[in-house]
Amino acid sequence: MWHENIDHANVINRTKTTMRQTLLRLPTRNSVWAFRASRPAQIASTRRSFASEASPSPEVYDVVVVGGGPVGLTLAASLGAARTTSHLKVALIEGMDLAPIRNWSPKPDYFANRIVSLIPSTVRLLKEIGAWKHIQQNRVQSYDGMQVWDGMTGARVEFDWNKLWGGKDEQTDTTIAHMVENIHLSHGLLKAIGDLAVQPTMIDKTKVERIQYGEMTGQLDMRDWPVVTLSTGQQLAARLLIGADGGNSPVRTFAGIESRGWDYDRHSMVATFKIEDDSAFPKFAYQRFLPSGPVAILPLPGNFANLAWSTTPEKVTHLKSLAPEDFVAMVNAAFRLSYTDIDYLHNLKSGVVEETKWRESVTQHPDPPQIPVRITEVLDGTRASFPLKMRHADKYIAERIALVGDAAHTIHPMAGQGLNSGIGDVYSLVKSLAEGIRHGQDVGSSFTLEPFQSERYLPNNALLGFVDKLHTLYGFESGPLVPLRSLGVEIINRDWFGLKRFLMSQAAKS
Amino acid sequence: MAASTTCLRCLRSRALPAASNRAFSVLNRPPPNYPGHVPLTGPERLFLAAGSALMSFIDPRRGDMIALLGETTAQPFFITRLRDTMLRHPTGRRILRARPRITSQSLSLPRLRSLPPNTIGATYVAWLDREGVSPDTRADVRYIDDEECAYVMQRYRECHDFYHAITGLPIVREGEIALKAFEFANTGLPMTGLSVFSALTVKADERERLLKVYLPWAVRNGMQAESVLNVYWEEELETDVGEMRERLGIEVPPDLRTARAEARRRKRDGKTTTTTATTAAAGTAPTGDETAKVETEAERAEREQLEIERKAMEILEQADKM
């Protein structure tokens, strides 16, 4: 009965999110933008007033990338690395200071809490653009096995190349993904950009004040060129303006492209841990689907691991408020105890260690490597969280505008595909630009950009939908879907119809 | 990485879930999970459930069969759910952690007899004394696989007499049936629900009263009340029954004794009136003999009914004692 209510609530939550609502939402990494989004009507009015303003003439760029996150940096590095696009005059604008990332020097016994999982195709691109060689391999952990199970029924899928193929095949890359710290990846990308023969103009610590259309002068008609005005007063006219500027993309708002979706009322809790000695086991990624959201432990080099626990905002607040030892006990419990127990533990302000000790002694649970080894310690200051949402822009392109990464699509992180699909966008966009350049097209023209959109939109849409359905499916604590989903998992796990092989090869390819 | 993968398979066997959750054959029955535990195969469990249901039906005094039925039908789903109900409640968790047993040793019966009559302890011991049973007569749980769930079953059984005390239902047949319905709504154990089917054997007017008054009361209260498993009875012996009822959210049930007396009186009056009308219609004067005969018949009917009720009570009491 109550499932229907839940469904109903979902329907209400999933009503179209208007642009205004999107703007009202708390920005995440875009908080650096002082941008005041103009609605189309406002854009029109500023354009009218623009002609009367006496403004310095903007510097003309072929490509202006707004946003210096991993996707924006990958884009700048890819444009410079590809032969056909390397002559383009590129500028990248980032609100934060890039110097700490450029000068990043890691401590050996510390890993940051923001970790990304890079699938093989992403790594291939990073190799092509010369970024992977700047990644310190001793701080990268690859894994070729995954353990995913249902928190209510225990139904489990083991994704393990070694088991599936009956041993390691030298020809096949059996890696499912590589875990790298975000800052490490950005550091490598900045170094790759530094290696480029033609350097893009990197403008950091600078906010985008506004974006307007250019003006008509005697010789030139820049009225359909976006002109970006920076907080320094500098103006850049963009033949092609690329929004790599995150979920609340000012570029997308400027283009008047709506982004639709919903908030999950879930936050993702991240943290980095020290773990017990796991050298006896292969490095696996672990994910347990609880009705409140999936909890995952991802491997890091040595005796370190990273947590990604999606749950309700209240529970995240509770997790953050716990004493370190109680928090550690809570995370260990999340992979061992029943959902009833985990739910109860969220009410305890202290004494979690005691309580979980007793519960684990009377609860039957699998042992490593089916579940992660125990974590022993949470690294100071690594507990953080961010809200989860699902968004998809109506389109990725407009005349002289393209959107990549989170600006185009925001996905639930359970599949670790957010950054990977963003980098997939970059790969496709650069390919389209190169093709356009070879045929003498304007890189900003929609004819140049169309192949990018048609190549990326449907696959991204399918991925967003799939992950969203998983979130819904595993949100049920009981009811007819619970045994059904377990049956489905059983079928996949036994590799009937070659389903498991198919899923794994797809994951490796994408 | 490559080296460690070779031992994956042997590691895996270590990681298998506990024996009792796995299918096995009678030839390789796994060791018990706790003293007295008998792991059953699926077919065995099915056979025992069907057999005990049949035996309980044929001979309702077989308390052991009713207990067996209770255990074989509670697993895997119902007892786990009851356990989770306890786990969600601080007191329930405390009980599960301490695992107290109710025996004549753990409870000082003489002390309970000295408590004021409106206390839970006094009501409980009054029930034991009237029925001539002791807390020690409860059988041990053997067929629930999970040790903790087995304890939950044991606890349910040992606390049954306290439920009488707080619901305040009288120890008559309808009251027993109503209590079983209450338990079913409150605990969800299938055996308690099956016991409610004995309502089919009562007389039509009683059944009507059950259906209209007592079963709705039982179901409503059973569902809305806090789980009775989450009461630490050992700590509540001196608590006032009414206060506990209020705490659990149980309404005072309609006064069954009054209702029964009322119904009986109405029935008798109705019969007399009918007889009078009949004789009046016949046009003859009623004689004392005839009146006496009619009264004797009514008395006999009542006596027969009381006999049936007594038999039914036996059945239900057996069920209580399982």
Place this chain on the structure above:
Amino acid sequence: MLRRSLRIGAPLLHSLEPVQRAPRLSPSNIDRAIQKFSSQNARCISTSAYRRKAEAGNSTTGSRGAVDPDELSHFNALASTWWDAQGPSRLLHLMNPMRINFAKHCLQMHPTSATADAGGGESPFSKGLRVLDVGCGGGIFSESIARLPETSHVVGLDPSEQILAVARAHAKKDPTLTGKLQYINSTIDDYPSDHQVDLLTLFEVVEHVPYPAAFLQSCMRHVRPGGWIVLSTIARTWSSWFTTKLVAEDLLRIVPRGTHDWHKYINENEMRAFFEKQPGWGAQGMLSMGCLYVPGFGWKAVKGSEHIGNYFFGVRRDMQ
């Protein structure tokens, strides 16, 4: 043969402007169209016929002898939507990469000689490739060839001042085109320049010209030895009649009636025969490539389809 030419993959190049005046479609219309087709024989590219007409034309329309006034007004009507990505000229835009590819392919056949001016190299165009785009329209091809780094100068010729205004306005949107691309309102006959170019292009032009032989000969004068004429047009077949006339103009009415005169279409073998007769042409390179528009997939080069519908044709002026 007939059935085969009526199969799918219909080449449908021509402007898809919404119909202004809806023509009535009746069985008799179709009959008339079929009769027209049946009475058609192989088209002879005659020079003398053009001369006579051109001389007569000169007396009335000045220097616009090679231009059909009806054609002119038709393309004037298209001017405003020429650069609209979703507009009637979308199919032309989508075809443009293929034009570039084909032109590059032609120039690559003789890289050492064709690019001799700039010292050769891997690039298909010499540094300083000069292009004359005859019938440039809104400048779809002119702009894109001008953007290529190998190109030094492009002249777009078109007899319609109205459509050139569109082309000029659009070229102002791209600073890289400034000084590299020039539009001149002229016919090829009146084009004053004596400079010979490396590449002369005629995309979707010859089927709109009343006297193609004379027109082509006028063009040939502007190509330097070793340079190329690259053109695209439609073959005169059952299939092209079916798709460009019957379906597009009569049945679907997505193209205004009279956009095309099917009788003006020139087959690939007729084109080839014409250039084979021209002294100093084609000995060092004459090639063609057919292409089809497949809805949902875009333009595809299909071997052999030059005898069915749209095709590209390239011919080189001999070095001597």
